[in-house]
Amino acid sequence: MRISELARAADVPLATVKFYLREGLLPPGERTSATQARYHDAHLDRLRLVRALTGPGGLSLAAVRRVVGAIESPPEHLHDLLGVASAAATEPVAPADHAGVHALLESWGWEVQDEDCASHDQLATELQALDDAGFALPDGALESYRRHMEEIAALEVDSVPTDSAAAAVRHVVLGTVLVEPLLLTLRRMAHQELSARRFR
Amino acid sequence: MRISELARAADVPLATVKFYLREGLLPPGERTSATQARYHDAHLDRLRLVRALTGPGGLSLAAVRRVVGAIESPPEHLHDLLGVASAAATEPVAPADHAGVHALLESWGWEVQDEDCASHDQLATELQALDDAGFALPDGALESYRRHMEEIAALEVDSVPTDSAAAAVRHVVLGTVLVEPLLLTLRRMAHQELSARRFR
DNA sequence: ACTCCTTGGATAGTATGAGTCTCCAATACT
DNA sequence: AGTATTGGAGACTCATACTATCCAAGGAGT
Numbered sequence: 126m127r128i129s130e131l132a133r134a135a136d137v138p139l140a141t142v143k144f145y146l147r148e149g150l151l152p153p154g155e156r157t158s159a160t161q162a163r164y165h166d167a168h169l170d171r172l173r174l175v176r177a178l179t180g181p182g183g184l185s186l187a188a189v190r191r192v193v194g195a196i197e198s199p200p201e202h203l204h205d206l207l208g209v210a211s212a213a214a215t216e217p218v219a220p221a222d223h224a225g226v227h228a229l230l231e232s233w234g235w236e237v238q239d240e241d242c243a244s245h246d247q248l249a250t251e252l253q254a255l256d257d258a259g260f261a262l263p264d265g266a267l268e269s270y271r272r273h274m275e276e277i278a279a280l281e282v283d284s285v286p287t288d289s290a291a292a293a294v295r296h297v298v299l300g301t302v303l304v305e306p307l308l309l310t311l312r313r314m315a316h317q318e319l320s321a322r323r324f325r
Numbered sequence: 326m327r328i329s330e331l332a333r334a335a336d337v338p339l340a341t342v343k344f345y346l347r348e349g350l351l352p353p354g355e356r357t358s359a360t361q362a363r364y365h366d367a368h369l370d371r372l373r374l375v376r377a378l379t380g381p382g383g384l385s386l387a388a389v390r391r392v393v394g395a396i397e398s399p400p401e402h403l404h405d406l407l408g409v410a411s412a413a414a415t416e417p418v419a420p421a422d423h424a425g426v427h428a429l430l431e432s433w434g435w436e437v438q439d440e441d442c443a444s445h446d447q448l449a450t451e452l453q454a455l456d457d458a459g460f461a462l463p464d465g466a467l468e469s470y471r472r473h474m475e476e477i478a479a480l481e482v483d484s485v486p487t488d489s490a491a492a493a494v495r496h497v498v499l500g501t502v503l504v505e506p507l508l509l510t511l512r513r514m515a516h517q518e519l520s521a522r523r524f525r
Numbered sequence: 526a527c528t529c530c531t532t533g534g535a536t537a538g539t540a541t542g543a544g545t546c547t548c549c550a551a552t553a554c555t
Numbered sequence: 556a557g558t559a560t561t562g563g564a565g566a567c568t569c570a571t572a573c574t575a576t577c578c579a580a581g582g583a584g585t
Contacts, residue, residue: 128561140545143562153562160552160561173458179543181454186543204524211513235518244514251507254381258373260499263484270504271511273473278515282523284463299460301516304470305509307451311471312508313411313501314435314444315478321437323482324404328532340574343533360532360581379572386572 128154131164135172142172148186150175150193174295178214182302188214192298199290206290207282210297212243221249233271277308328354331364335372342372348386350375350393374495378414382502388414392498399490406490410497412443421449433471477508 132139145151151171154162171193178184178192191213200206223245230236230245255262281300286292332339345351351371354362371393378384378392391413400406423445430436430445455462481500486492 138545141543144544147563156562158552158561160550160563162562177454177458181451181458202524204520207520207524208517211516215513230514235514237514237517237521244510244517247510248507248514251381251503251510254377255499255503255507258377258381258499258503260496260503262504263480266480266484269480270477270508271515273477274508274511275515275519277470277473278512278519280463280466280469282516282519284466285520296460297516299455299458301513303451303455303458303460304462305512307448307455308470308474308508308512309505310444310447310451311474312478312505313415314430314437314448315471315475316411316482316497316501317408317437317444318435319475319478319482320404320407320485324402324407338574341572344573347534354533356533358532358581360534360579362533 126164126169128162128164131168131172134169135176137172137176145172145175148190150186150189174299177299178302181306182214182299183306184214184302185216188216195298196291196294199294203287203290203293206294207285207297210294211301214298214302215243215247217243218247218250221246221253223249225249226252229267326364326369328362328364331368331372334369335376337372337376345372345375348390350386350389374499377499378502381506382414382499383506384414384502385416388416395498396491396494399494403487403490403493406494407485407497410494411501414498414502415443415447417443418447418450421446421453423449425449426452429467 126134128142129139132142135142142151146153151168154164154168156162175189175193178189179186184192192210195206195209195213200209220242223242226245226249281304285296285300326334328342329339332342335342342351346353351368354364354368356362375389375393378389379386384392392410395406395409395413400409420442423442426445426449481504485496485500
């Protein structure tokens with residue numbers, strides 16, 4: 126298909142498609158002449174992926190760039206792949222003091238540490254922010270959060286397709302990014318529901 | 326304290342404090358003369374709240390404006406208060422078709438519907454996004470997500486302080502906004518951990 | 526009283542992110 | 556032949572969240 130058809134098919138303004146091409150979020154089409162190129166279903170899929178990630182997923186273009194980078198050069202080991210995909214979708218955070226976090230993880234029996242400890246910094250930063258805001262988590266809350274997230278993650282890890290690397294990355298990225306708002310909305314709705322029962 | 330002391334105490338640039346005053350995120354100080362005003366601990370608390378919400382909480386100033394609005398005119402019924410606080414912290418979304426969502430909620434025994442259905446629109450939009458991206462939730466995933474979020478919410482609703490309206494709003498807003506990134510990070514770390522066990 | 530600092534208020538400027546618009550000469554369809 | 560479309564480049568726009576500059580009035584230290 127031609128660029129204008131691609132744009133129409135994905136319901137994205139032509140100027141934006143050109144912009145994504147310039148930014149390398151979309152690979153260039155297959156040139157048929159000096160002023161013409163042809164695009165395929167793969168381009169359409171990619172374009173839809175970009176829109177899903179920037180729109181509902183709320184990712185910045187920088188994060189999307191990392192994600193498509195991960196898709197285009199998948200590491201050979203499936204486990205690393207998941208890590209890369211998940212890291213790509215996360216905004217990087219400044220290094221923090223994560224001694225406390227290490228102790229916590231150990232008490233949970235979590236042994237993985239990505240060598241740069243990015244997720245530890247993340248967690249430490251977030252706990253610090255709660256503290257700075259003068260918000261104390263209720264007793265056992267963190268433990269309970271961990272337990273629930275672990276169960277959710279278990280379900281999700283089991284459903285990752287193991288046949289093709291591309292499919293696995295796609296699944297992991299979308300599952301990570303698009304399910305997040307869903308979880309948060311369910312939590313907020315549950316707050317509504319339970320507070321109605323409790324206080325009315 | 327004077328404005329410069331306020332700024333220093335909260336570790337916020339003076340120019341930014343002035344900006345927040347202009348924007349109404351910080352109430353004006355108590356005037357002592359034509360060119361002087363005095364600020365109190367309440368101002369410092371507010372300033373720290375704003376920074377916690379915009380920084381780690383990741384809220385836009387528009388959302389912060391809604392939140393402080395909710396804090397300044399608290400509805401008299403505690404339940405409504407929670408709803409307002411939680412709605413204030415959410416970016417509004419365009420109305421969507423939520424017939425399917427209604428059916429879903431009914432099957433969960435969730436009966437609350439805020440009259441404008443904002444959270445239903447939210448949920449419907451997110452499910453739609455998943456669908457548009459060609460991502461099918463594994464069987465029973467949604468149900469499982471709901472169950473876990475309900476349990477988390479139950480814990481949280483029980484820990485809301487019921488003594489003062491201001492304390493309740495503060496708790497709800499911070500708990501909603503600052504715990505969100507925490508939950509997501511735990512989920513991602515759990516993915517790492519479980520995928521390591523599963524695929525290595 | 527004199528000097529220098531700080532304040533509130535207003536206006537203007539900056540940085541970043543994410544597009545959007547305009548032109549162009551070179552094709553491509555009809 | 557004539558109109559429409561293309562790729563490419565550059566400039567422009569819009570929003571958000573600050574920063575910076577300027578000012579005249581008012582306080583503080585000597």
